[in-house]
Amino acid sequence: MSRNTRVYVAGHRGLVGSALCRALRGRVELVTATSAELDLRDAAATAAFLDRHRPEVVVVAAARVGGIGANAAAPVDFLSDNLRIQLSIMDAARALRVPRLLFLGSSCIYPRQARLPIREEELMTGPLEPTNSAYAVAKIAGVEQVRAVRAQHGLAWISAMPTNLYGPGDNFHPTRSHVLPALVRRFHEAVREGHGEVVVWGTGAPRREFLHSDDAAAALVTLLESYDDPDPINVGTGRDISIAGLARLIADASGFRGRVRFDDAKPDGTPRKVLDVSRITALGWRPAIALREGIAATCAWYRDAVAADLAVAR
Structure with a gap:
């Protein structure tokens, strides 16, 4: 990619899309559109947008996302919206023969009982996790569309499987967010309101892997410049932590000194x-932000954002 390369980042206001735009700004010609300007579920509008801007690279970072509660409450929305978003963008890009496209899947689309650490070959080898199966099926369809386009049309499209991402600009909604931002909000509210206890969903025993969004953006740039294969590639740290351990890190970063109840x-x-990340590290990429450091920075960002919102409300 060069400064004249036109790159369309779909979902540029989301967690990973905004991080990717920060990484690419000044290096390429960025093309973006807000959801108010372009409903990516509308195939005709999406095709017209891509035809007008003629990007040479498309990154599909737009998606309907949420945690366990949100997925369980609205599986139809997660399935339908994500399928329509993906089809709109990729069908339009295929019609224009966009030479390079990166589709973002998710590590949650691997089987519930996949062998650990999870290698890319585990995809579609067993039953999905029931709490997010609708979302997972949509994302699997996107991975397969990339493979199909490569096979039928010879375009150098690729897909990546990022682990759980976090960072500034995340979704901190109390019921529709993923575990890390949900806990950041919960612990900060407890500190601000003087609560002596924070309740964490589940037993605290499950283990998860977390990657800062700026590290993820650097990985995606590496893939756009260096990766060309029909198989998806994992993006993560290769290290996990229990939810109980995660809660302790967030409690420390937020200044909470009360009781944590599961x-x-x-x-x-x-x-x-937890992912096997040997394929992407072989390309020369490594995560640079340690989890404790990243959580502290995310907590500080959230605290400042809440303070700014409160100031405006006054």
């Missing part, structure tokens, strides 16, 4: 999920 009436999800 509600085992709530679902745990997959018992353990």
Whole structure:
């Protein structure tokens, strides 16, 4: 890619899309559109947009996302919206023969009982995790569309499987967010409101892997410049932590000194999920932000954002 390369980042206001735009700004010609300007579920509008801007690279970072609660409450929305977003973008890009496209899947689309650490070959080798199966099926369809386009049309499209991402600009909604941002909000609210206890969903035993969004963006740039294969490639740290351990890190970063209680009436999800990242590290990429450091920075960003919102409300 060069300064004249036109790169369309779909989902540029999301967690990974915004990080990718930060990484690419000044290096390429960025093309973006807000959801108010372009509904990516609208195939005709999406095709017209791509035809007008004629990008040479497309990154499909747009998606309907959420945690266990959101997926369980609205599986139809997660399936339908993500399928329509993917089809709109990729069908339009295929019609224009966009030479380079990167589709973002998710590590949650691997089987619930995949062998650990999870290698890319584990995809579609067993049943999915029931709490997010609708979302997973949509993302699997996107991975298969990339493979199909490569096979039928010879375009150098690729797909990546990022692990759980976090960082500034994440979704901190109390019920629709993923575990890390949900806990950041919960612990900060407890500190601000003087609560002596924070409740964490599940037993605390499941183990998860977390990658800062700026590290993820650097990985995606590496893939756009160096990777060309029909198989998806994992993006992560290769290291995991229990939800209980994660809660302790966030409690420390937020200044919470009370009791942490685990509600085992709530679902745990997959018992353990950690990726084999040997293929991407062989390309020369390594994560640079340690989890404790990244959580501290995310907590500080969230605290400042809440303070700014409160100031505006006054």
